[in-house]
Amino acid sequence: MVWEYEVRYQCLRERDKAYTNWLNRIPHKQYALAFDGGYRWGHMTTNLVECINSVLKGARNLSITALVKLHASQLASGNIQVSCFDRQNEVFKVREMPSGLEFAVDLRGLRCDCVEFQVDRIPYRHVFACCASQQLDWQVYVHDVYKMDQVRQVYRARFRSLGNPTTWPAYNGPWFVPNSYLTRVTKGRPKMTRLLNEMDTRMLRRPRHCRLCGVEGHSHNRCRQSAGANADRDAQ
Known part of the structure; x- marks a missing residue:
């Protein structure tokens, strides 16, 4: 907004005219969104900052100290400590901080105590932490089902033509009736929760x-x- 730019410009000018003199040598559209003609507006304020708005939604009106504590707790929640059980057999122990929960990760056996490794068959945060601590290649532990060779094999088989529906045999099996109460309401726009x-x-x-x-x-x-x-x- 132009008025917001003018307020900040006057604050800089009152502090020292050297700041505004330096800014005057640069075209406004090169550093201020208020004068860029809208080319960077949607990209810089909507796409890139949308995730930050969702994270800070509950603390945007708090003090600076509360915001710093919130950042510290959120960054610490993603920390994982790795202890090497057996480097040769690729068995590790990981501890999530600050909760302190411990899990055993068997990279060679593609197993983890949290069971996510066995279910998804693809590396995730515990596996990435182990690979980063021991300088291992995480792509080795990706299951073959995610590789392009396996995907191409799906389409190597020949597909039978369904033919004319009037020639299909009569169906005598059970009929499934959908539950109307479980239908998702699609009328109208979804309710927006982000702050304006x-x-x-x-x-x-x-x-x-x-x-x-x-x-x-x-x-x-x-x-x-x-x-x-x-x-x-x-x-x-």
């Missing part, structure tokens, strides 16, 4: 009012009076 900022000017504006009835919350296209007027016109 200056970028969401359309969402921050005042609620819309109908031009026909004057009621807040809908437009004239979805007004009941509009539907009644269309029905009367069709009847004529």
Whole structure:
């Protein structure tokens, strides 16, 4: 926003004119989003910062000390300590911090006490930590089912033609009826949970009012009076 740029520009000027003199030698569009014409707006504020907004959603209005503590706890949650049981047989013990939970990882046997390695058959955080501590290649422990050779073999088999549906034999098996209560509601837009900022000017504006009835919350296209007027016109 231009007004936000002007406020920060004046703060720099009041501190020392040398800052603003240095900025004046650079075109505004090269360093300020307010003057870039919108080319970098969506990429820099929506795509890259969206994940940060979700992480800091519950602490954006807290003090600086609380924000620093939140960052420290989140960074520590991803730390994994690795102890080598048997380097030759590729067996390790990992400890997640700060919870202190310990798991045994058998890289050669493709096993881990958390069972995720056996279920997904692909390296994950415990395996990556072991490989990083011992300088091992994590790609060795990827199951063959994820390799392109196995994928190509799926399409080597010949597919039978289904033929004309009228020639198919009659089906006498059970019929499955879907549960309507488990159907996902797809009507309307999903509820948004992220916090709005200056970028969401359309969402921050005042609620819309109908031009026909004057009621807040809908437009004239979805007004009941509009539907009644269309029905009367069709009847004529």
